[in-house]
Amino acid sequence: MSLLLPMQSGLLPEGLNVSFKLIPAILVLAMLGLFLVIGFVFKVADTEGMWVAGRSIGNVENGMAIGANWMSAASYLGMAALIALSGFYGLAFVVGWSTGYFILLIFMAAQMRRFGKYTAPDFVGDRYNSDTARAIAAVTTFLIGFVYAIGQARGMGLVGLYIFGDLGILGLTGYQSMVVFMMTITVGYLSISGMMGATKNMAVQYVILIVAFLAGLYVVGYVNGYSTVLPHIEYGEMFSVLSNEFSEPFVHQSYYLWIATAFSLVVGTCGLPHVLVRFYTVESERTARWSTVWGLGFICLLYLSSPAFAAFGTDLYSNQIGDVYGDPGMTSAAGDVIVVLAAQLSNLPTWFVGLVAAGGIAAAIATVAGLFIAGSSAISHDIYANIINPDATQRQQVLVGRLSIVALGVITTLAALNPAAPIAALVSYAFSLAGAVLFPMFFLGLWWENTNRQGALAGMTTGLIIWIIPMINEVLPTYVSSLDSTISPVLAQWVPAIGSALVAVPVVFIVTIAVSLATEEPDMETKRLVRQCHSPEPMDRMESAEEVVSTDGGEDVEGGDA
Amino acid sequence: MYDRILVPTDGSDVSEVAIEHAVDLAEKYDAEIHALYVVDVDAVSFGLGAEQVDRIRQGHLGEMEEVEEKANDATGAVADAASAHGIDVVEAVRVGQPHAVVSKYADDEDIDLVVIGSHGRSGVRRALLGSVTERVLRSTRKPVLVVDFEPED
Numbered sequence: 001m002s003l004l005l006p007m008q009s010g011l012l013p014e015g016l017n018v019s020f021k022l023i024p025a026i027l028v029l030a031m032l033g034l035f036l037v038i039g040f041v042f043k044v045a046d047t048e049g050m051w052v053a054g055r056s057i058g059n060v061e062n063g064m065a066i067g068a069n070w071m072s073a074a075s076y077l078g079m080a081a082l083i084a085l086s087g088f089y090g091l092a093f094v095v096g097w098s099t100g101y102f103i104l105l106i107f108m109a110a111q112m113r114r115f116g117k118y119t120a121p122d123f124v125g126d127r128y129n130s131d132t133a134r135a136i137a138a139v140t141t142f143l144i145g146f147v148y149a150i151g152q153a154r155g156m157g158l159v160g161l162y163i164f165g166d167l168g169i170l171g172l173t174g175y176q177s178m179v180v181f182m183m184t185i186t187v188g189y190l191s192i193s194g195m196m197g198a199t200k201n202m203a204v205q206y207v208i209l210i211v212a213f214l215a216g217l218y219v220v221g222y223v224n225g226y227s228t229v230l231p232h233i234e235y236g237e238m239f240s241v242l243s244n245e246f247s248e249p250f251v252h253q254s255y256y257l258w259i260a261t262a263f264s265l266v267v268g269t270c271g272l273p274h275v276l277v278r279f280y281t282v283e284s285e286r287t288a289r290w291s292t293v294w295g296l297g298f299i300c301l302l303y304l305s306s307p308a309f310a311a312f313g314t315d316l317y318s319n320q321i322g323d324v325y326g327d328p329g330m331t332s333a334a335g336d337v338i339v340v341l342a343a344q345l346s347n348l349p350t351w352f353v354g355l356v357a358a359g360g361i362a363a364a365i366a367t368v369a370g371l372f373i374a375g376s377s378a379i380s381h382d383i384y385a386n387i388i389n390p391d392a393t394q395r396q397q398v399l400v401g402r403l404s405i406v407a408l409g410v411i412t413t414l415a416a417l418n419p420a421a422p423i424a425a426l427v428s429y430a431f432s433l434a435g436a437v438l439f440p441m442f443f444l445g446l447w448w449e450n451t452n453r454q455g456a457l458a459g460m461t462t463g464l465i466i467w468i469i470p471m472i473n474e475v476l477p478t479y480v481s482s483l484d485s486t487i488s489p490v491l492a493q494w495v496p497a498i499g500s501a502l503v504a505v506p507v508v509f510i511v512t513i514a515v516s517l518a519t520e521e522p523d524m525e526t527k528r529l530v531r532q533c534h535s536p537e538p539m540d541r542m543e544s545a546e547e548v549v550s551t552d553g554g555e556d557v558e559g560g561d562a
Numbered sequence: 563m564y565d566r567i568l569v570p571t572d573g574s575d576v577s578e579v580a581i582e583h584a585v586d587l588a589e590k591y592d593a594e595i596h597a598l599y600v601v602d603v604d605a606v607s608f609g610l611g612a613e614q615v616d617r618i619r620q621g622h623l624g625e626m627e628e629v630e631e632k633a634n635d636a637t638g639a640v641a642d643a644a645s646a647h648g649i650d651v652v653e654a655v656r657v658g659q660p661h662a663v664v665s666k667y668a669d670d671e672d673i674d675l676v677v678i679g680s681h682g683r684s685g686v687r688r689a690l691l692g693s694v695t696e697r698v699l700r701s702t703r704k705p706v707l708v709v710d711f712e713p714e715d
């Protein structure tokens with residue numbers, strides 16, 4: 001088996017102006033500088049007042065942070081790309097990613113706040129009283145960070161081509177050089193930004209990305225005469241002129257694939273560790289709920305715009321470059337930069353196109369930061385400090401955390417040199433994983449007190465297996481030259497890697513419930529913890545379910561010792 | 563000569579070797595001991611997540627039970643040793659970059675002597691883990707007594 005990386009991978013979006021451009025380059029560097037300055041100004045300096053409540057983070061600011069943490073290159077670039085390339089199929093992303101937040105809002109945000117832990121594996125480990133479950137959740141978290149970030153690296157690599165041109169590092173292609181360059185910047189940024197809080201910076205990142213995206217959409221729509229005040233609706237007029245993918249849904253992709261993709265994205269949203277961490281730390285359950293609402297609102301600003309941007313881009317492409325569909329058609333590389341390409345093809349000044357590109361980079365960096373920190377805390381807190389070395393000092397945890405980030409950066413870069421799929425599809429693999437392994441554990445853990453350790457272990461293992469099989473089937477062949485494109489097309493049709501959670505989630509639920517029923521019920525302490533997450537009595541600010549249970553028993557105790 | 567002696571501790575064996583020396587000095591000089599634990603922001607960020615840094619900034623360190631417990635255990639060990647000899651102890655927990663906080667605390671509380679343990683690491687281990695003690699030495703103008711930790715093999 002020969003496992004080699006750079007085979008073709010000279011991804012080059014046709015039509016994109018690939019050259020070094022001074023003003024956009026300054027724009028991107030200034031943006032990164034701004035993040036560092038904000039982090040430095042708001043760093044935790046001397047905190048004598050840390051035991052007294054400081055200024056709390058409001059719903060709107062939390063919502064912006066949710067938006068920035070959430071919207072990656074997949075939302076900014078990948079969503080429009082899939083809509084441009086596959087028409088209605090791409091809407092699975094708009095639907096899946098926004099519906100996911102409703103489930104989160106209704107079933108999990110406030111309950112998670114009540115449980116009150118630090119990391120996602122913390123929840124799994126404490127809820128199921130098992131270090132093995134904690135370790136599986138931690139490894140899954142790390143894996144999600146890795147898979148998710150491949151898409152981000154691809155996005156940054158492609159967009160970076162417009163801004164910095166072909167760097168030609170060490171004989172790599174222009175795209176590959178840019179992946180290495182951008183990932184180095186990202187990891188470097190992360191390793192010096194440790195002392196800084198996340199929320200302020202994320203709010204700024206949100207503002208940058210949404211302004212860049214909406215400005216791009218409005219200006220492109222206006223200068224080409226597509227739209228005036230409400231491009232989100234006005235692009236509907238173009239349905240007839242746009243090609244078949246827009247007007248005839250499901251010509252090339254089956255209904256089943258659409259449902260599988262959308263379902264995976266919904267459950268994946270509720271299982272992503274870097275999304276859930278925010279809910280542990282918000283002020284109260286109320287803040288948890290309202291932050292989610294604001295977050296969803298901020299996210300929808302972009303999601304409702306994305307189809308319009310895709311339509312404009314597709315039309316510009318077919319007028320100026322060639323047919324979007326058919327042979328040869330638009331490549332997935334060009335699709336992934338359709339947002340930037342649309343601005344460039346509108347003959348807008350380079351600084352403006354650079355702004356649109358910079359927004360994509362801000363989106364990617366904000367999300368990679370969240371993912372990598374979630375990955376590093378899974379390793380350094382959940383595996384190293386909780387399991388391997390309970391006496392670990394803080395310095396050792398920092399070291400392990402930093403090494404995890406570097407490791408994530410390196411493997412992500414290597415995998416992104418020759419990515420298997422467009423950005424949005426790459427990211428979907430991570431959603432399938434989060435949906436298959438973590439979502440059932442969170443959902444059952446919060447809502448069914450009889451879910452026990454054995455059930456959780458069996459369920460998570462099942463989820464991992466169902467996720468890995470289609471990944472080997474469809475994705476591995478890209479990296480292993482001796483394998484053909486897809487090992488089993490039938491398997492790929494029914495358990496697609498992009499939507500494997502549709503199959504995995506029901507199976508994992510059944511396995512977890514069956515095993516839990518067949519084995520001993522969890523102890524009273526655990527059950528009370530779960531009940532406390534749903535108690536109608538509002539909890540005080542800064543309280544967690546564990547505290548309530550350990551102080552007053554949380555409720556009348558049936559025979560157990562309080 | 564010494565009225566207030568500062569013992570920065572992270573709860574490890576290494577920092578505990580300093581306690582004995584600090585207590586002995588405090589007894590001789592009739593001094594007060596300050597036990598300081600610094601919650602390392604980097605450790606919070608990389609270990610627990612960036613959101614937790616915001617939690618601390620909002621003044622919610624109290625709800626991070628495990629962190630608080632670790633801090634109290636560390637300063638408690640110093641307090642126990644000191645009170646066994648009838649010495650007054652001030653326990654303090656701060657958040658920030660350890661060396662910067664230690665040196666700031668020493669200035670703010672008018673400390674006369676810092677007694678601190680060190681791994682005495684060298685080579686690769688030192689390059690990777692760094693030395694808080696070394697940085698404290700460089701960033702404070704107060705007298706510092708460094709006690710090297712010698713592991714029993």
